[in-house]
Amino acid sequence: MSNEDKTVTEEKPVAAFHGNERILALSDGVFAIVITLLVLEIKVPEIASDLVAKELPHAVMELVPKMIAHAISFVVLGIYWISHHNTFMHIKRHDRVLLWLNILFLMCVASMPFPTGLLSEYPNQQISVIAYALPLVLAGVSMDVMWWYASTHNLLDEHQNDKNFIAFVHRRNLIAPIAYLFAIGVSFISLTLAKFVFIVVALYYILPNPLDRKRHQLSRRLDR
Amino acid sequence: MSNEDKTVTEEKPVAAFHGNERILALSDGVFAIVITLLVLEIKVPEIASDLVAKELPHAVMELVPKMIAHAISFVVLGIYWISHHNTFMHIKRHDRVLLWLNILFLMCVASMPFPTGLLSEYPNQQISVIAYALPLVLAGVSMDVMWWYASTHNLLDEHQNDKNFIAFVHRRNLIAPIAYLFAIGVSFISLTLAKFVFIVVALYYILPNPLDRKRHQLSRRLDR
Amino acid sequence: MSNEDKTVTEEKPVAAFHGNERILALSDGVFAIVITLLVLEIKVPEIASDLVAKELPHAVMELVPKMIAHAISFVVLGIYWISHHNTFMHIKRHDRVLLWLNILFLMCVASMPFPTGLLSEYPNQQISVIAYALPLVLAGVSMDVMWWYASTHNLLDEHQNDKNFIAFVHRRNLIAPIAYLFAIGVSFISLTLAKFVFIVVALYYILPNPLDRKRHQLSRRLDR
Amino acid sequence: MSNEDKTVTEEKPVAAFHGNERILALSDGVFAIVITLLVLEIKVPEIASDLVAKELPHAVMELVPKMIAHAISFVVLGIYWISHHNTFMHIKRHDRVLLWLNILFLMCVASMPFPTGLLSEYPNQQISVIAYALPLVLAGVSMDVMWWYASTHNLLDEHQNDKNFIAFVHRRNLIAPIAYLFAIGVSFISLTLAKFVFIVVALYYILPNPLDRKRHQLSRRLDR
Numbered sequence: 001m002s003n004e005d006k007t008v009t010e011e012k013p014v015a016a017f018h019g020n021e022r023i024l025a026l027s028d029g030v031f032a033i034v035i036t037l038l039v040l041e042i043k044v045p046e047i048a049s050d051l052v053a054k055e056l057p058h059a060v061m062e063l064v065p066k067m068i069a070h071a072i073s074f075v076v077l078g079i080y081w082i083s084h085h086n087t088f089m090h091i092k093r094h095d096r097v098l099l100w101l102n103i104l105f106l107m108c109v110a111s112m113p114f115p116t117g118l119l120s121e122y123p124n125q126q127i128s129v130i131a132y133a134l135p136l137v138l139a140g141v142s143m144d145v146m147w148w149y150a151s152t153h154n155l156l157d158e159h160q161n162d163k164n165f166i167a168f169v170h171r172r173n174l175i176a177p178i179a180y181l182f183a184i185g186v187s188f189i190s191l192t193l194a195k196f197v198f199i200v201v202a203l204y205y206i207l208p209n210p211l212d213r214k215r216h217q218l219s220r221r222l223d224r
Numbered sequence: 225m226s227n228e229d230k231t232v233t234e235e236k237p238v239a240a241f242h243g244n245e246r247i248l249a250l251s252d253g254v255f256a257i258v259i260t261l262l263v264l265e266i267k268v269p270e271i272a273s274d275l276v277a278k279e280l281p282h283a284v285m286e287l288v289p290k291m292i293a294h295a296i297s298f299v300v301l302g303i304y305w306i307s308h309h310n311t312f313m314h315i316k317r318h319d320r321v322l323l324w325l326n327i328l329f330l331m332c333v334a335s336m337p338f339p340t341g342l343l344s345e346y347p348n349q350q351i352s353v354i355a356y357a358l359p360l361v362l363a364g365v366s367m368d369v370m371w372w373y374a375s376t377h378n379l380l381d382e383h384q385n386d387k388n389f390i391a392f393v394h395r396r397n398l399i400a401p402i403a404y405l406f407a408i409g410v411s412f413i414s415l416t417l418a419k420f421v422f423i424v425v426a427l428y429y430i431l432p433n434p435l436d437r438k439r440h441q442l443s444r445r446l447d448r
Numbered sequence: 449m450s451n452e453d454k455t456v457t458e459e460k461p462v463a464a465f466h467g468n469e470r471i472l473a474l475s476d477g478v479f480a481i482v483i484t485l486l487v488l489e490i491k492v493p494e495i496a497s498d499l500v501a502k503e504l505p506h507a508v509m510e511l512v513p514k515m516i517a518h519a520i521s522f523v524v525l526g527i528y529w530i531s532h533h534n535t536f537m538h539i540k541r542h543d544r545v546l547l548w549l550n551i552l553f554l555m556c557v558a559s560m561p562f563p564t565g566l567l568s569e570y571p572n573q574q575i576s577v578i579a580y581a582l583p584l585v586l587a588g589v590s591m592d593v594m595w596w597y598a599s600t601h602n603l604l605d606e607h608q609n610d611k612n613f614i615a616f617v618h619r620r621n622l623i624a625p626i627a628y629l630f631a632i633g634v635s636f637i638s639l640t641l642a643k644f645v646f647i648v649v650a651l652y653y654i655l656p657n658p659l660d661r662k663r664h665q666l667s668r669r670l671d672r
Numbered sequence: 673m674s675n676e677d678k679t680v681t682e683e684k685p686v687a688a689f690h691g692n693e694r695i696l697a698l699s700d701g702v703f704a705i706v707i708t709l710l711v712l713e714i715k716v717p718e719i720a721s722d723l724v725a726k727e728l729p730h731a732v733m734e735l736v737p738k739m740i741a742h743a744i745s746f747v748v749l750g751i752y753w754i755s756h757h758n759t760f761m762h763i764k765r766h767d768r769v770l771l772w773l774n775i776l777f778l779m780c781v782a783s784m785p786f787p788t789g790l791l792s793e794y795p796n797q798q799i800s801v802i803a804y805a806l807p808l809v810l811a812g813v814s815m816d817v818m819w820w821y822a823s824t825h826n827l828l829d830e831h832q833n834d835k836n837f838i839a840f841v842h843r844r845n846l847i848a849p850i851a852y853l854f855a856i857g858v859s860f861i862s863l864t865l866a867k868f869v870f871i872v873v874a875l876y877y878i879l880p881n882p883l884d885r886k887r888h889q890l891s892r893r894l895d896r
Contacts, residue, residue, distance in 0.1 A: 022252055022309050028694055029256025029480075032701025036782045037264060040709060044789040057799045060790070071779065078775040082768070085694050096306070100430055103302040107295065110260045117268040118284070127281045206772055246476055246533050253480025256701075261488060320530070324654055327526040331519065334484045341492040342508070351505045470700055470757050477704025485712060544754070548878055551750040555743065558708045565716040566732070575729045 020094060023102055027088075030106045031081045037113050038070050038077070041120075069120040073112060075202040079176060080109060080139060082205075087147055087169065093155040101146045108139035129187040129194045133180040140177025147173055176201060244318060247326055251312075254330045255305045261337050262294050262301070265344075293344040297336060299426040303400060304333060304363055306429075311371055311393065317379040325370045332363035353411040353418045357404040364401025371397055400425060468542060471550055475536075478554045479529045485561050486518050486525070489568075517568040521560060523650040527624060528557060528587055530653075535595055535617065541603040549594045556587035577635040577642045581628040588625025595621055624649060692766060695774055699760075702778045703753045709785050710742050710749070713792075741792040745784060747874040751848060752781060752811055754877075759819055759841065765827040773818045780811035801859040801866045805852040812849025819845055848873060 045059035084105070091098070115132040122128045150156055151166045159165045179201045187194040269283040308329070315322070339356040346352045374380055375390045383389045403425045411418040493507035532553070539546075563580040570576045598604055599614045607613045631645040717731035756777070763770070787804040794800045822828055823838045831837045855869040 022248055024694055025249060025252040025697065026256055026305065028697040029253055029477075029701055030260055032477075032698050033257055033260040033705055035778065036702055036705040036709070037260070039779070039782045040785055042786050044786065044793050047794075052794055052797060056794055056797050060799050060803060074775070074779050074782075078772065081698065081775075082771050085771075099306050099309075100302065103298070103305075106259065107263070107298050110263045110298075113264055114266050114268065121268050122271075122276055122280055125276060125280050127284050131284060246472055249473060249476040250480055250529065253477055253701075253704075254484055257481055257484040261484070323530050323533075324526065327522070327529075330483065331487070331522050334487045334522075337488055338490050338492065345492050346495075346500055346504055349500060349504050351508050355508060470696055473697060473700040474704050474753065477701055478708055481705055481708040485708070547754050547757075548750065551746070551753075554707065555711070555746050558711045558746075561712055562714050562716065569716050570719075570724055570728055573724060573728050575732050579732060 020088065020091070023094060023099065024088060027084060027102065027106060028081075030110055031077060031084075034110055034112055035074055035077050038073050038116060041113065041117055042066055042070065066120050069123075070116060072198060072202055073116040075206060076136065076198075077109065077112060079202070079205045080136075080143070083140075083143060083173060083176070087143060087173065090157050090159050090169070091146075091150045091155055092157045094150075095153070095155070097149060097153075098146060098155065101142055101149060105139055105142040105146065108135040108142065111135050123195070124191060126187050126191060129191055130184055132198070133184045133187075133194075136180040137177045137184070140173065140180070144170060144173040144177070176205075244312065244315065247318060247323065248312060251308060251326065251330060252305075254334055255301060255308075258334055258336055259298055259301050262297050262340060265337065265341055266290055266294065289347075290344050293347070294340060296422060296426055297340040299430065300360065300422075301333065301336060303426070303429045304360075304367070307364075307367060307397060307400070311367060311397065314381050314383050314393070315370075315374045315379055316381045318374075319377070319379070321373060321377075322370060322379065325366055325373060329363055329366040329370065332359040332366065335359050347419070348415060350411050350415060353415055354408055356422070357408045357411075357418075360404045361401045361408070364397065364404070368394060368397040368401070400429075468536065468539070471542060471547065472536060475532060475550065475554060476529075478558055479525060479532075482558055482560055483522055483525050486521050486564055489561065489565055490514055490518065514568050517571075518564060520646060520650055521564040523654065524584065524646075525557065525560060527650070527653045528584075528591070531588075531591060531621060531624070535591060535621065538605050538607050538617070539594075539598045539603055540605045542598075543601070543603070545601075546594060546597060546603065549590055549597060553587055553590040553594065556583040556590065559583050571643070572639060574635050574639060577639055578632055580646070581632045581635075581642075584628040585625045585632070588621065588628070592618060592621040592625070624653075692760065692763065695766060695771065696760060699756060699774065699778060700753075702782055703749060703756075706782055706784055707746055707749050710745050710788055713785065713789055714738055714742065737795075738792050741795075742788060744870060744874055745788040747878060748808065748870075749781065749784060751874070751877045752808075752815070755812075755815060755845060755848070759815060759845065762829050762831050762841070763818075763822045763827055764829045766822075767825070767827070769821060769825075770818060770827065773814055773821060777811055777814040777818065780807040780814065783807050795867070796863060798859050798863060801863055802856055804870070805856045805859075805866075808852040809849045809856070812845065812852070816842060816845040816849070848877075 042063055045056070045063070047055050047059060112135060115128070115135065119128040119132045147166075147169055151160070154160060156166075179197060183194045183197040186197060266287055269280070269287070271279050271283060336359060339352070339359065343352040343356045371390075371393055375384070378384060380390075403421060407418045407421040410421060490511055493504070493511070495503050495507060560583060563576070563583065567576040567580045595614075595617055599608070602608060604614075627645060627649045631642045634645060635642040714735055717728070717735070719727050719731060784807060787800070787807065791800040791804045819838075819841055823832070826832060828838075851869060851873045855866045858869060859866040
């Protein structure tokens with residue numbers, strides 16, 4: 001079927017562009033909704049009208065720890081969005097397997113409002129910590145599997161044959177899921193320590209990292 | 225009115241590009257929202273503070289069947305999104321009829337949180353199974369009508385005259401709705417069997433299918 | 449300031465493209481969310497477990513009128529989306545005024561879940577009918593003001609000087625808001641008749657219209 | 673590592689285009705969801721069926737102040753969206769810092785439904801006014817920091833070296849956050865005056881501003 005082969009060749013640039021556009025649109029849509037809904041979980045307190053002046057400031061202040069919990073989830077989702085963004089900047093084609101891996105990744109992302117609510121409601125329970133870390137581990141792993149799949153199935157851009165670069169992205173993709181897996185292990189010893197890991201991961205990604213110069217030099221190739 | 229004709233000719237490429245972009249943006253938006261809201265239905269359990277340590281793990285575990293039900297709907301919507309994506313990769317132009325067929329398709333997709341909730345709440349009722357399968361039948365049929373309409377009204381890309389290809393997409397589009405129609409029929413005999421059909425359809429689309437080589441050879445032309 | 453003038457000239461094509469893309473992304477996002485949330489208003493009925501088998505089919509059937517009400521709103525929003533899509537296919541540039549007119553339009557669109565819920569809950573009250581029709585009148589008028597503004601401020605594509613075409617779009621844009629304004633008037637005489645107008649408008653836009661051939665000939669230039 | 677340098681140079685145009693597209697998609701998604709959810713907060717009143725005819729008009733009228741509060745938030749978010757749109761029209765590249773600044777900006781935007789609900793529920797409490805103004809101050813400042821960062825890190829388009837233009841955008845970006853900061857200060861003296869500032873800011877941005885001709889001449893370069 002030489003006709004078929006010809007079709008594939010002719011179509012490549014259009015299809016690759018067209019296809020990835022929709023993957024990214026779906027992914028950005030899911031991220032936009034999840035980060036907006038996270039903040040929506042914080043409800044206006046209901047107070048009897050004669051007590052409002054006295055009790056409202058206190059009631060709003062009581063919501064602050066909850067707000068911080070949601071802000072941390074916001075940052076965590078930011079980490080994963082940036083990571084998805086950087087990874088897909090070098091994936092130029094896709095096939096059915098990559099579509100399904102991405103849907104698995106989005107399922108983990110979309111599930112975050114539940115564990116965020118759980119951790120915010122019951123911060124001192126191990127199950128809250130595990131339920132929070134588990135989808136993040138799975139999301140990080142599924143993203144790295146995407147990168148592995150794309151790099152071994154010729155779906156990348158001109159970095160296809162750049163082994164150092166591919167290995168660098170693997171390392172970067174796996175830092176967050178390994179840290180969250182570590183947090184699950186730590187939760188059997190100390191919940192406070194496990195939650196501390198969550199905060200350290202968030203800070204690690206936000207703050208500039210002067211110790212790790214080589215990483216930054218390389219990441220200039222990614223983070224544009 | 226030669227002026228009018230000229231306008232049409234000149235505008236074609238821009239209009240086709242511009243127009244389909246928004247159809248796809250609207251469709252991706254609806255999918256992103258529906259799959260995110262699906263997971264949102266799972267609520268944090270409310271437990272009196274002195275019983276939390278004892279009852280929370282059990283309460284979260286009790287949510288697992290519900291989570292699986294929502295994960296299956298997630299996969300089902302993934303099937304329909306990929307199908308929509310693959311179909312529209314070959315539709316290059318649209319008219320008012322196609323817009324309305326797509327809106328009908330999106331209405332079915334957008335309605336899925338209700339039957340998912342129904343099936344998750346009342347899994348052993350025939351009406352739950354029928355309410356779940358019916359919009360999926362309608363969505364699948366409306367997608368295939370779109371393909372039929374596009375292929376008979378000269379809205380396709382260079383596959384416009386490739387009868388084998390057009391027939392192949394018809395077959396692929398119709399597998400899911402026929403399976404769900406079958407599940408409705410089966411529900412009059414056995415609800416367990418009907419729900420088993422739902423799971424089989426999900427697995428059929430996710431798992432690689434070694435028996436069906438010819439389909440895979442052809443689908444290489446689609447699933448990029 | 450000749451430097452300023454030069455900048456404007458050089459930037460025009462990029463800016464116009466870039467700018468409208470985001471207007472359309474915002475608009476498609478609002479439409480996607482509103483049509484999805486519409487259907488979400490239908491809640492799973494809560495029934496005591498010993499009565500489920502007996503009462504669930506009846507409880508679901510009772511939701512059917514509500515579902516039809518929401519389906520009609522879905523169609524109405526489809527009309528407005530298609531109209532927005534067709535109008536913006538010929539608007540190639542924008543300025544601050546157009547941005548604000550579009551935000552006013554989106555505010556009316558975004559407000560539709562409330563009157564839909566009101567009409568669905570209290571179908572026999574005049575205030576429900578008026579609350580439903582009013583934002584639709586305002587949305588239709590603001591869309592036509594956008595068309596008027598764009599056509600008088602040189603923001604159109606090559607149809608900028610085609611007076612027949614501009615007048616045709618005005619007529620088409622104004623059919624829906626005039627019909628809804630008419631429905632408000634009719635609601636003072638008969639609520640049934642007013643709601644009948646809603647259904648007629650929906651059908652008018654969905655069904656092919658064989659009597660009105662000239663409109664169809666012209667609209668071939670729009671509805672691609 | 674000359675190979676690395678070469679890669680950067682070759683990739684630049686693609687990466688810049690590709691990257692900003694997703695930043696804008698995420699941002700537009702968040703804005704679309706927030707403005708739609710704002711209006712969703714208005715609930716259909718629940719009235720016993722024998723009292724509907726008598727009480728419904730009154731109950732709907734009682735919602736009007738709430739609707740106006742939400743309409744003002746709609747306008748405020750419109751201001752910030754237009755400002756983000758205009759700012760990013762001149763930012764052609766991004767790096768990790770800009771991504772995080774934008775996520776901070778979106779976090780402030782996404783948090784607006786809570787203070788809108790608070791202000792609408794408890795309009796006469798200082799904490800409502802402060803909770804409403806604070807995220808708007810932070811959003812405005814983080815947007816201007818983005819502009820400062822982009823203009824000092826060579827991320828702009830051909831305006832990179834146009835100091836007047838850069839200063840003009842700074843002034844325009846800072847008007848809203850300074851006004852909201854002023855409103856917080858005023859709230860210690862008079863809540864009515866503070867809320868009056870909110871309305872003045874909204875009107876300032878919507879209404880054409882005949883006194884400020886120079887600003888309009890310059891903004892013609894921005895508001896396309």
